[in-house]
Every structure is written in structure tokens, then in C-alpha cells.
Amino acid sequence: MTEFITQYPLVTALLALVSLGAVFGAILGFASERFRTEGNPIVEQINEILPQTQCGQCGHPGCRPYAEAIANGEAINKCPPGGEAGIQALADLLDLEVIPLDEEHGEQSVKKVAFIREAECIGCTKCLQACPVDAILGAAKQKHTVIDSECTGCDLCEEPCPVDCIDMIPAEQEGLQTWHWQLPNPVSLEVDIIATDAPREEAA
Amino acid sequence: MRKVFDFHGGIHPPENKYQSVRTPIADAGIPPQLIIPLSQHIGAPAVPVVAAGDTVLKGQLIAEPKGFVSVPLHAPTSGTIVAIEERQIAHPSGYQAPCIVIASDFNDEWIPHSGTRDYRNLDKAQLIERIRAAGIAGMGGAGFPTAAKLSVREGVKIDTLVINGTECEPYITADDILMRERATQIVAGTLILQQLIEPSATLIGVEDNKPEGLAALRSAAEGTAVEIVEFPTKYPSGGEKQLIEILTGKQVPSGGLPADVGVICQNVATAVAVYDAVVLGRPLISRITTVTGEAVAQPQNFEVLLGTPMSYLLALAGYQPQKNRRLIMGGPMMGFTLPSPDVPIVKTTNCLLAPTEIELPTPTPAQACIRCGMCAQACPASLLPQQMFWFAQGKEFEKLENHNLFDCIECGACSWVCPSNIPLVQYYRASKAEILQLRRDNEKSEQARIRFEARQERLAAADAEKEAKRAARKKAAEERALQAAADGGEEDPIQAAIERAKAKKAAQVAGAADENELEKLEKAVVTTRKRLETASGKLEQAKTEGSDLVAALQTGVDKTRAKLNAAENALHDYQLANSDAPMENAAPTDAAQAAIERAMAARSAEAALSPSEKARAQLEKLQVRLEKSRAKLAESRDSGAEEKIIEALESTVERLSEKIAAAEQELQATEGA
Numbered sequence: 001m002t003e004f005i006t007q008y009p010l011v012t013a014l015l016a017l018v019s020l021g022a023v024f025g026a027i028l029g030f031a032s033e034r035f036r037t038e039g040n041p042i043v044e045q046i047n048e049i050l051p052q053t054q055c056g057q058c059g060h061p062g063c064r065p066y067a068e069a070i071a072n073g074e075a076i077n078k079c080p081p082g083g084e085a086g087i088q089a090l091a092d093l094l095d096l097e098v099i100p101l102d103e104e105h106g107e108q109s110v111k112k113v114a115f116i117r118e119a120e121c122i123g124c125t126k127c128l129q130a131c132p133v134d135a136i137l138g139a140a141k142q143k144h145t146v147i148d149s150e151c152t153g154c155d156l157c158e159e160p161c162p163v164d165c166i167d168m169i170p171a172e173q174e175g176l177q178t179w180h181w182q183l184p185n186p187v188s189l190e191v192d193i194i195a196t197d198a199p200r201e202e203a204a
Numbered sequence: 205m206r207k208v209f210d211f212h213g214g215i216h217p218p219e220n221k222y223q224s225v226r227t228p229i230a231d232a233g234i235p236p237q238l239i240i241p242l243s244q245h246i247g248a249p250a251v252p253v254v255a256a257g258d259t260v261l262k263g264q265l266i267a268e269p270k271g272f273v274s275v276p277l278h279a280p281t282s283g284t285i286v287a288i289e290e291r292q293i294a295h296p297s298g299y300q301a302p303c304i305v306i307a308s309d310f311n312d313e314w315i316p317h318s319g320t321r322d323y324r325n326l327d328k329a330q331l332i333e334r335i336r337a338a339g340i341a342g343m344g345g346a347g348f349p350t351a352a353k354l355s356v357r358e359g360v361k362i363d364t365l366v367i368n369g370t371e372c373e374p375y376i377t378a379d380d381i382l383m384r385e386r387a388t389q390i391v392a393g394t395l396i397l398q399q400l401i402e403p404s405a406t407l408i409g410v411e412d413n414k415p416e417g418l419a420a421l422r423s424a425a426e427g428t429a430v431e432i433v434e435f436p437t438k439y440p441s442g443g444e445k446q447l448i449e450i451l452t453g454k455q456v457p458s459g460g461l462p463a464d465v466g467v468i469c470q471n472v473a474t475a476v477a478v479y480d481a482v483v484l485g486r487p488l489i490s491r492i493t494t495v496t497g498e499a500v501a502q503p504q505n506f507e508v509l510l511g512t513p514m515s516y517l518l519a520l521a522g523y524q525p526q527k528n529r530r531l532i533m534g535g536p537m538m539g540f541t542l543p544s545p546d547v548p549i550v551k552t553t554n555c556l557l558a559p560t561e562i563e564l565p566t567p568t569p570a571q572a573c574i575r576c577g578m579c580a581q582a583c584p585a586s587l588l589p590q591q592m593f594w595f596a597q598g599k600e601f602e603k604l605e606n607h608n609l610f611d612c613i614e615c616g617a618c619s620w621v622c623p624s625n626i627p628l629v630q631y632y633r634a635s636k637a638e639i640l641q642l643r644r645d646n647e648k649s650e651q652a653r654i655r656f657e658a659r660q661e662r663l664a665a666a667d668a669e670k671e672a673k674r675a676a677r678k679k680a681a682e683e684r685a686l687q688a689a690a691d692g693g694e695e696d697p698i699q700a701a702i703e704r705a706k707a708k709k710a711a712q713v714a715g716a717a718d719e720n721e722l723e724k725l726e727k728a729v730v731t732t733r734k735r736l737e738t739a740s741g742k743l744e745q746a747k748t749e750g751s752d753l754v755a756a757l758q759t760g761v762d763k764t765r766a767k768l769n770a771a772e773n774a775l776h777d778y779q780l781a782n783s784d785a786p787m788e789n790a791a792p793t794d795a796a797q798a799a800i801e802r803a804m805a806a807r808s809a810e811a812a813l814s815p816s817e818k819a820r821a822q823l824e825k826l827q828v829r830l831e832k833s834r835a836k837l838a839e840s841r842d843s844g845a846e847e848k849i850i851e852a853l854e855s856t857v858e859r860l861s862e863k864i865a866a867a868e869q870e871l872q873a874t875e876g877a
Contacts, residue, residue, distance in 0.1 A: 050649075052650070052656065054656045062660075063653070063656070064657075132659065133652050133655040152649075179299060180638070181296070181634045183596065183597075183630070183634040184630045
């Protein structure tokens with residue numbers, strides 16, 4: 001054995017490298033089969049950032065399809081409910097430039113929930129079929145009502161209603177339950193501590 | 205002497221406690237009106253059990269707890285419920301909250317109540333129930349329901365009970381004066397808590413700036429298993445986690461509870477409330493509140509009924525509003541500015557501070573952070589306030605959480621030492637609120653995602669089911685066809701019969717190729733007539749309602765009528781044209797027509813009959829039908845028809861017999877009438 005190695009160093013080296021390559025290749029091949037990832041993991045991450053209103057304002061039937069589209073290179077600024085914060089988070093995740101919200105797909109507004117004026121409801125179940133999260137309760141010829149804790153405020157039930165008895169109302173009223181401390185105003189912007197800090201026009 | 209430990213950071217602000225302890229506790233008396241907010245504690249608001257107009261006695265239950273983390277409310281004095289409505293409460297937002305308003309009758313008449321002097325016979329559940337029923341919530345400032353705090357989870361061993369008599373915040377002396385004057389009650393209450401928790405050590409921790417209180421407690425605790433521990437004064441040693449570290453040397457883990465290190469902490473005032481509840485049977489209806497600051501003439505402590513308007517209490521202490529720029533509930537470090545002096549005293553109001561402008565000046569404008577690091581040295585929770593300040597400004601919430609923002613006790617030590625006067629605590633409070641909001645939003649979006657996916661799955665499953673059924677039907681049809689093809693050679697009687705029938709039909713159709721045309725015309729007439737009916741119905745309605753659509757509807761009706769006429773004419777013409785066509789063709793239509801006419805005639809004849817005659821006719825008809833069905837059933841049984849057919853016939857017979865029975869009854873009823 002030692003003799004063979006000393007006599008044919010080139011052949012030995014070749015053999016050694018080839019066998020190493022074969023062994024590692026086999027390990028890698030096995031690992032790629034064994035630990036294969038199901039689906040595209042980036043889609044999951046994008047989907048987690050999206051607000052899950054399932055409103056379709058982006059032009060896709062739900063948040064997951066839009067997440068898939070983003071993973072395939074679509075613009076990240078088509079989600080009005082996610083707003084600027086959502087775009088920021090997506091840009092961070094995907095290492096993209098932050099771009100302003102595409103106004104074509106709607107404007108960012110306060111969170112809303114659907115409200116059915118039950119006196120006017122005719123029990124047609126059209127809104128039930130439109131609701132992407134099954135947040136409307138009702139049956140044919142029965143008054144429908146919105147489970148407001150489940151409503152995402154996507155607005156999709158408003159359009160199919162034949163008697164126009166659905167309103168979108170702000171989700172949270174200003175009140176004791178929703179009040180919280182606000183960030184203080186930015187440091188020393190309000191008061192000029194030193195006279196010369198005043199804007200030049202005034203000083204002059 | 206027990207070894208005491210030290211905690212990181214802390215500050216020594218001017219204490220200003222001597223002003224309010226020069227006189228003993230004064231009774232604030234009964235104000236004409238009491239306003240009792242339904243939520244004076246952490247957790248779900250209480251639910252009123254009284255209505256406006258009810259008379260209540262002192263100590264009577266007026267609102268009951270809702271859920272585990274909640275406490276009941278009791279009437280602080282006797283009187284009448286004036287209203288249950290929204291009133292402004294002591295909250296930094298200045299918002300209103302539901303309150304029970306009581307007009308006092310000044311009799312101060314107690315509801316019958318009794319305590320248990322010998323509380324040692326009570327078991328733990330009974331003790332906790334009494335504490336809960338008395339409406340006790342932590343009186344140190346946070347207001348967590350005491351019964352909930354004392355209900356230790358199964359398997360958690362509490363080895364130390366800590367009673368907090370530290371009162372580290374400047375100006376406040378409510379606990380100090382309580383220790384001086386009511387040390388025996390404090391110790392008695394502590395012993396009750398001790399019996400409940402069974403710790404191996406019971407400690408009352410007091411700062412060394414309260415020598416009188418310490419002396420009183422020591423003499424009261426003589427001969428008991430309660431140990432009084434004195435330790436150096438430093439702010440904020442009264443914080444629960446800080447006090448635990450001082451007394452036991454143990455640090456409560458980040459995000460954990462004192463129970464995680466085997467400690468339960470209660471305030472001295474809570475101990476007195478427990479004593480009152482268990483031994484005297486008195487619910488929590490009053491508390492001791494310090495009224496102090498240079499804008500009051502006689503700073504002192506009051507025993508005040510809960511719900512007393514602060515303005516009433518301030519007047520007692522000689523409040524001079526012109527000297528006072530802002531009124532603070534709590535101390536100068538952790539308190540907040542009150543929206544109005546008319547808000548009521550609640551279970552957590554330990555101090556009313558009315559400082560002058562010189563005493564507590566308006567904070568000078570914040571300047572830039574110079575990164576001096578003094579805030580980090582002062583932080584009692586060993587956090588990095590300066591780092592968190594930057595993250596809070598940049599709204600980097602993830603980093604804030606990584607820097608343990610939620611361990612911040614909002615003591616204000618960092619803001620106090622800050623040479624740039626940055627209101628650091630306000631940044632942390634705002635960030636905490638925003639993070640909690642984000643968490644709630646995330647939870648909600650997760651919920652929405654789950655619901656959306658569940659719905660997608662459901663729809664997909666329904667589609668798949670339909671598809672499967674369709675496929676099954678198709679397959680069955682194909683199989684039948686194959687079978688038929690395979691059996692084609694042999695003489696299958698059924699197949700032959702079907703084919704014969706088909707052939708017959710085909711012949712008929714061939715004979716009446718334009719029967720379809722007739723059907724079409726008839727259909728047109730029927731649908732047009734229907735449309736006309738609905739249209740005229742609408743027109744009628746519009747007319748009665750006086751709608752302005754009448755004209756439009758009228759033209760619609762006219763048009764439909766014209767269409768109907770046209771269709772009828774077309775049908776008539778067609779029928780005329782085909783009347784002399786082959787008779788076999790016309791016969792079936794005529795037969796059907798004849799049957800319809802017969803039925804109609806029978807119906808009109810029926811309408812003319814009297815009720816009893818009608819019923820009899822009905823009965824007879826049914827009997828005939830029953831006979832027929834029976835005959836059919838017997839026939840199919842004899843011929844050995846399929847079981848299904850026999851079953852169906854049997855059920856028909858049964859149904860008919862039932863109907864006959866009903867008809868007979870009806871007949872009897874009509875004849876009887």
C-alpha cells in the first residue's frame with residue numbers, strides 16, 4: 001500500500017480526491033432529498049408581514065396570492081391596509097428600496113369593520129359568499145350580522161349587497177380603552193432655548 | 205439582624221415627607237355626592253347590581269366582579285343611587301368612564317355585617333373568598349385584585365411573604381402614617397396573609413426614613429413570626445421587584461412574576477384592608493390619602509371614602525388653586541396630572557399633590573441626548589435607557605423588546621437624572637402601548653389568515669366533492685354503455701323494451717316534428733303572463749304608495765300586455781294551423797288539455813260544495829286512491845317486483861291511510877260543527 005502510494009503519487013492523489021468527491025457528493029445528494037423544503041419559504045415570510053385583510057385591493061384574490069406574486073418580483077407597494085409600515089417591513093425583508101404606496105390600489109385609511117343595518121337586510125346571503133374570512137353570520141331569508149371581532153374591514157361585502165345595507169365604520173372609537181401615551185414631540189423643536197437658534201428670517 | 209441587599213441604580217430625590225405627617229390621620233367625613241368608577245383596578249370593570257333610584261346602605265354591594273381578575277364595589281356610605289353614567293375619572297387621558305353616583309343621606313348607616321375574630325378556623329378558600337368579596341385591590345398604586353394575586357397556582361411554593369411599607373416616592377406619607385397609627389392592624393392583617401400563604405418567612409420592609417413607623421411596627425410585631433426589616437432609603441426601593449431584591453437578594457426574572465422566585469408582595473394598606481375584611485367584615489370603602497404640596501395650607505393625611513370628589517378633599521386641606529399650576533395624583537415621580545379637580549378618589553389614590561410652580565417647575569424643554577450614560581446608572585431595572593430612547597424615536601420596536609423594554613417599571617429615575625431633561629419615561633410608555641397594539645394587530649391578522657385558509661380549504665373540498673360526484677356519474681354511465689355493448693348480442697328483455705319505447709317515441713316525434721314549436725309558444729305565453737302579473741303587482745304597489753315611478757311602471761305593464769297578446773295570438777294561429785294535422789299528434793295534447801279541464805271543473809265544483817261535503821268528497825277520493833295503491837302493491841308483490849318498488853308502494857299506502865284518518869277526523873269536525 002505504502003509502496004503504491006510512493007510509486008504512483010499522482011494516481012494516488014487522483015484516487016483520493018475522486019473518492020472524497022464521491023463521498024461528499026453522495027452526502028449532499030442525500031441531504032438535498034432528505035431536507036427538501038416544501039414550497040417557497042420566502043412566501044411564508046412575506047405572507048406574515050401582509051395584514052391578512054384579504055381585501056384584494058392589490059389585485060390578487062387574498063394576501064397569500066399577493067405574497068406569492070411579490071416573491072416572483074411584483075412591486076411591494078400595492079397593499080393599502082399594510083400601509084407605509086408594511087412596505088418598510090417588506091423592503092427590509094427583501095432588501096429592496098422603500099417606495100411610496102401605489103395610490104392606484106387605494107389609500108391607507110383607518111381600520112374599519114363592516115356593519116349590517118339589520119332592519120334593511122333581506123337575507124340574500126350574497127355578502128356571506130363574498131366574505132373572505134367567514135365573518136358574516138346568517139342564512140337565506142335570515143338577517144345577517146357581522147362578527148366584528150373577525151371582520152378584517154376588507155370592504156368586499158359592501159358591493160354585492162343588493163339593498164346597500166352594509167356600512168364600513170371605524171373599528172375602534174376613540175375612548176378610554178384605546179387611549180395610550182403618545183411619543184413626546186421631537187426634542188427641542190418647539191422652544192428656542194438660545195435666542196440665536198431662532199430661524200434666520202426672524203432674527204434678521 | 206437580617207442581611208439586606210442592594211439593587212442596581214436608584215436615586216435620592218428630596219423626600220418632602222415631613223410636611224404631611226405633622227398631624228394625625230383626619231377623617232374626611234361624608235361628601236354630599238360620591239362618584240364610584242366601575243373600574244378602579246386592573247382587570248375587567250365591575251358590573252352594577254343597583255339601579256338609579258335605589259337606596260343603599262353603607263357597605264352594601266353595588267357592583268359585582270366580572271371574571272377572575274376583577275373586584276366588587278360597595279357603597280361607601282348610605283344614600284340613594286342618583287345615576288349610573290359616564291363621569292370623568294382620575295386618568296391621564298381625561299376620558300370619562302362609567303360610574304355609580306350616590307347622593308349621601310349623611311346617616312352613614314351600615315348594612316349588617318360581621319367578621320370573624322377567630323379567623324384561624326377559616327380555611328384558605330374561605331379567606332380568599334372574603335378578601336375577594338370585600339373588593340380589595342392592591343392599594344400601593346397598581347390596583348391588582350388582591351384575591352387573584354393570593355390565589356397561588358398549584359405546585360408553586362411561596363417561601364417568603366413580603367409586606368411593602370417602603371413608600372419610597374417623595375411627598376407620599378399615607379403608608380407612613382398608617383404604620384405609625386395602625387401598626388397592630390397591619391401586623392394582624394399580615395398574620396392573616398401568613399395563614400393563607402404559609403411562607404417560611406414573613407417580612408415587613410420599611411425604609412429607614414420612617415423611624416416612628418418602624419418603632420410602632422416592631423412593638424406590634426413582638427412575639428409574632430413577622431419580621432420587620434429596615435433598610436437604607438433609596439428611590440425606587442418600593443418597587444415590587446426592587447423590594448424583593450433588597451429583602452431576599454433574589455431577582456425576579458425578566459417577564460416573570462414574584463411567585464417565580466417564591467415571593468408574594470403586598471402593601472401595608474392592603475394588609476389593613478385584609479384585616480378589616482376578615483376580622484371586622486368591612487369591605488374596602490375608604491382609604492388613607494395624603495394631600496400635600498405647597499399649594500395646600502394644611503398638608504395632611506385623610507381617611508377618605510372612595511368616590512369622594514378630590515375637590516372636596518382639597519378644600520378640607522385648604523387648597524389654594526391660584527398657587528397651583530397642576531394637580532397630580534400619586535407622587536412627583538410616577539404620578540400623573542389630573543384632568544380636573546372634580547374626579548373621584550379611587551382605591552389606588554395614595555396621594556394628591558398640589559405643588560407650586562417653584563416647588564415642581566414645568567420641565568424645561570428637552571435638549572439633545574449627550575450620551576452621558578447617567579440614565580443607565582440610575583435605572584433600577586438595569587436597562588439601557590439611552591439606547592431605548594433612540595429605538596423609541598426610530599420606532600424600532602423589535603430592538604426595544606430585545607432591550608427588555610417591558611422590564612421598565614416607569615419609575616422615572618432616568619428622566620430625573622437626565623441633564624438634557626428628556627422625558628424618557630414618556631417614550632417608553634408610548635412605545636409599550638404601541639408594541640401591545642402591534643401584538644394585538646398581529647394576533648388578529650393571524651386569526652384572519654387562519655380563517656381565510658380554512659375557508660379556501662372548505663371551498664376546495666366542496667368543489668372536489670362535486671367533481672368526484674360528477675366523475676362517478678360519468679363513469680357509471682360509461683360502464684352501463686359498455687355493459688350494453690357487451691350484452692348487445694344477447695336478448696335482454698329490459699334493453700329490448702327500452703329500445704322499443706325509444707323507437708316508438710322516435711316515431712311519434714317524427715310525426716310531430718313541430719311539437720317543440722308548440723311547446724315554445726306555450727311557454728312564451730306562460731312566462732309573459734307571469735311577468736305581466738308581477739309588473740301589475742308592482743304597479744299597484746307603486747300606486748298605493750304614490751311613488752313617482754307609476755308612469756314608468758305603467759308603460760312597462762302596457763308593453764308586457766302587448767307582448768302577451770302577441771304571444772297568445774301566435775299560439776292560437778299555430779294551433780289553428782295544426783288542428784287539421786294528423787290526429788294522433790293532436791290527441792295527446794287534447795288528452796292533457798281534457799285532463800286539466802276535468803280537474804278545473806272538479807275544483808270549481810268543489811268550491812261550490814259545503815265544507816262537510818267537501819271533506820266527504822275528499823275522503824272518498826282518498827279511499828279510491830288507497831284502493832288503487834293497495835291493488836298495485838298486491839300486484840307487484842305477486843309479480844315479485846324489486847324490493848324498492850314494494851317499499852315505496854308500502855309507504856304510499858301508509859301515507860294514504862294516514863291521510864284518510866286525518867280526513868275522517870276533519871269530516872267529523874265539520875259535521876259536528
